[in-house]
Amino acid sequence: MAAQTDDSGPTLPAAIESAWGLRDRPPKGPRPGLSVPAIVDAAVRVADADGLAAVSMSRVAKELGSATMALYRHVGSKDELLTLMLDAGYGPPPGPPPPGTDWRAGLTRWAWAEHDVLRHRTWLLHVPITGPPVTPHQLGWLEDGLRCLDGTALAEGEKMSTLLLVTGYVRNEATLTAQLAEGSRAAGADPSELMRSYGRLVARLIDPARFPALQRVLAAGVLSQDDDPDDEFTFGLDRILDGIDALIRRRSA
Amino acid sequence: MAAQTDDSGPTLPAAIESAWGLRDRPPKGPRPGLSVPAIVDAAVRVADADGLAAVSMSRVAKELGSATMALYRHVGSKDELLTLMLDAGYGPPPGPPPPGTDWRAGLTRWAWAEHDVLRHRTWLLHVPITGPPVTPHQLGWLEDGLRCLDGTALAEGEKMSTLLLVTGYVRNEATLTAQLAEGSRAAGADPSELMRSYGRLVARLIDPARFPALQRVLAAGVLSQDDDPDDEFTFGLDRILDGIDALIRRRSA
DNA sequence: GCTGCTCTGCGTAGACCATACGCAGAACTA
DNA sequence: TAGTTCTGCGTATGGTCTACGCAGAGCAGC
Numbered sequence: 210m211a212a213q214t215d216d217s218g219p220t221l222p223a224a225i226e227s228a229w230g231l232r233d234r235p236p237k238g239p240r241p242g243l244s245v246p247a248i249v250d251a252a253v254r255v256a257d258a259d260g261l262a263a264v265s266m267s268r269v270a271k272e273l274g275s276a277t278m279a280l281y282r283h284v285g286s287k288d289e290l291l292t293l294m295l296d297a298g299y300g301p302p303p304g305p306p307p308p309g310t311d312w313r314a315g316l317t318r319w320a321w322a323e324h325d326v327l328r329h330r331t332w333l334l335h336v337p338i339t340g341p342p343v344t345p346h347q348l349g350w351l352e353d354g355l356r357c358l359d360g361t362a363l364a365e366g367e368k369m370s371t372l373l374l375v376t377g378y379v380r381n382e383a384t385l386t387a388q389l390a391e392g393s394r395a396a397g398a399d400p401s402e403l404m405r406s407y408g409r410l411v412a413r414l415i416d417p418a419r420f421p422a423l424q425r426v427l428a429a430g431v432l433s434q435d436d437d438p439d440d441e442f443t444f445g446l447d448r449i450l451d452g453i454d455a456l457i458r459r460r461s462a
Numbered sequence: 463m464a465a466q467t468d469d470s471g472p473t474l475p476a477a478i479e480s481a482w483g484l485r486d487r488p489p490k491g492p493r494p495g496l497s498v499p500a501i502v503d504a505a506v507r508v509a510d511a512d513g514l515a516a517v518s519m520s521r522v523a524k525e526l527g528s529a530t531m532a533l534y535r536h537v538g539s540k541d542e543l544l545t546l547m548l549d550a551g552y553g554p555p556p557g558p559p560p561p562g563t564d565w566r567a568g569l570t571r572w573a574w575a576e577h578d579v580l581r582h583r584t585w586l587l588h589v590p591i592t593g594p595p596v597t598p599h600q601l602g603w604l605e606d607g608l609r610c611l612d613g614t615a616l617a618e619g620e621k622m623s624t625l626l627l628v629t630g631y632v633r634n635e636a637t638l639t640a641q642l643a644e645g646s647r648a649a650g651a652d653p654s655e656l657m658r659s660y661g662r663l664v665a666r667l668i669d670p671a672r673f674p675a676l677q678r679v680l681a682a683g684v685l686s687q688d689d690d691p692d693d694e695f696t697f698g699l700d701r702i703l704d705g706i707d708a709l710i711r712r713r714s715a
Numbered sequence: 716g717c718t719g720c721t722c723t724g725c726g727t728a729g730a731c732c733a734t735a736c737g738c739a740g741a742a743c744t745a
Numbered sequence: 746t747a748g749t750t751c752t753g754c755g756t757a758t759g760g761t762c763t764a765c766g767c768a769g770a771g772c773a774g775c
Contacts, residue, residue, distance in 0.1 A: 265732065277733090277754085279753050340641060348664065352673045377631065378627070420602075429619070496724085535722085535724070723770075728765090732761065738754090745747085
C-alpha cells in the first residue's frame with residue numbers, strides 16, 4: 210500500500226522528467242530521429258489546424274513522416290502526450306508584474322494573458338486534466354500569478370485559492386465563448402444570430418407560468434442584443450476581483 | 463445561408479423535443495420495445511456504476527438486453543444521448559427560494575444544490591457541453607437561480623451573467639475535487655497523502671531562484687496540511703458573492 | 716378478412732482508434 | 746572486430762461509433 214509515495218513523491222513519467230531537463234541520453238544505440246519536443250510540436254500543429262479531436266497517434270506520426278508506433282518510444286501513452294501538449298500550448302508564462310503594479314492590475318493582466326492564449330488555442334480547453342500541474346510552463350504561470358499577490362495581507366493558502374478562483378473563471382468563460390463560436394461555425398451563422406435564434410427557441414419551449422423569471426429575461430432582450438464577449442469577460446473578472454478586494458481589506462484592517 | 467434559423471429557431475433533435483412532451487407517436491407500426499427515457503435511464507445507470515467512459519452504445523444496449531443498433535432508432539447520435547443524460551443526471555431543480563429568503567442565502571442554497579449533485583455524479587463533469595441549455599431540467603435550474611435575484615437592483619443581463627459566474631465556479635470546483643479523488647483512487651492513497659506527495663514532488667522540481675513565490679507557498683505548508691474541501695468551496699463562493707454584493711449595493715445606491 | 720404502408724428491431728460491415736509485442740538493424744564501447 | 750543496447754517499425758488485437766439495408770409487426774382502408 211502507498212508503495213509509490215516514498216520521499217521522491219509519485220513517480221513522474223519519463224517524458225515529463227525530460228521536459229525539466231533531467232534525463233541523460235544513454236550514449237549507446239542509434240541516434241534518435243525523433244525527440245519528445247518534435248513530437249509535441251507536431252501534435253500541437255495538428256491541434257492548431259484541425260482541433261484536438263484530430264490528434265491521433267497515427268495523425269501525429271504522419272505529420273512527422275514516421276510510423277505510428279515509433280512515437281511510443283518517446284512518449285508513454287497518449288495521455289502523457291496530451292499533458293505535454295498542454296504545457297507547450299500554454300507556452301511560457303506572461304512574466305512577473307512590472308515593479309510598482311498593484312495586485313489588482315497584476316492579476317488582471319495575468320487573467321487576460323490566459324484569456325488570450327485560450328482564445329487563440331481553444332483546443333487547450335478540451336485537454337482532459339488528469340492532475341495538478343507538474344510541467345515547467347504550467348508551474349511558471351502559477352509562479353507569476355503568485356507574485357501578483359506578493360505584499361498583500363493574504364495568507365499563503367488564500368493566495369493559492371485566489372489564483373485557483375481566477376484561473377477557473379478564465380477557463381470557464383473561454384469554454385463558453387468557444388462553444389458559442391464552434392456552434393455558430395457549425396450552423397453557418399454568426400454568433401449573435403445564433404444567440405438570437407437560441408432565444409427564440411427557448412421562448413417557444415418554455416411555459417411562461419412555470420418559467421416566469423426566465424421569461425422576463427427573454428423579454429428584456431438579453432439574448433437578442435449582441436454584446437461584446439470581452440465585456441462579458443470583464444464583468445465576471447471584476448466581480449471576482451471585487452470579492453478578493455473585500456477580503457484583502459478585511460485582512461489588512 | 464442561415465437556412466436553419468427561421469422563426470422556429472434552430473432545429474431541435476427529435477429526442478429532445480420528445481423530452482419536452484411535444485412529439486406525437488405515429489399510430490402505425492409495431493409497439494416500440496424501447497423508449498428514450500428507458501435508454502437514458504440505462505445510460506445513467508452505467509455512468510453511475512462505471513463512469514462516463516464506460517458508456518458506449520453497446521454497453522447501454524447490453525444493459526437493456528437489446529441490440530446496439532436498436533438504440534439509434536430513438537436517439538440520433540451518441541452526443542444526443544449525452545445531452546439527455548446531462549439533463550437526467552442533474553435531475554429536477556432545487557425549487558425556488560422559500561419566501562423571505564434574501565438573494566445571498568438563495569444563491570448559496572442554489573450553489574450547494576449543484577455542488578451536491580456534482581459530488582454525487584462526477585461523470586456529469588465529463589459530459590462535453592455542446593451548446594446552451596435546451597432541456598427541461600437544465601432550464602429549470604436556470605429559472606430557480608434567476609428567482610433568487612428577483613427584487614435586486616440588477617439588470618436582467620447582469621442576473622444572467624451572475625448565474626453563469628456562480629454555476630461556472632461550482633463546476634470548476636467540483637472538477638478539481640473530483641480529479642483529486644480520482645487520482646487518489648488510482649494511486650491507492652488518500653487525497654491528503656497524495657497532496658503531500660505532490661508538494662514534495664514540486665519542491666524537488668523547482669529551482670528556488672526562479673520560483674520564489676511558489677517556494678514560499680510550499681514552505682508555508684499549504685499542500686501539506688489537509689483542509690476540508692467544503693471549506694475550500696465556501697471560500698471561493700463567498701468571494702464571488704461578496705463581489706456580487708458590491709455590485710448590487712452600487713446599483714441600489 | 717385482406718392488402719399495403721409504415722415503422723421497429725437488428726445484423727453486417729466499415730472506418731477509425733490506442734497500444735502490446737517482437738524483430739531487424741544502427742551506433743557506440745571494449 | 747564483437748557485443749551490447751537502443752531505435753524504428755510491422756503486425757495484430759480488441760475496442761469505438763455508426764451507415765446501410767433487410768425482415769417482420771401492427772394499423773388503415775377497402
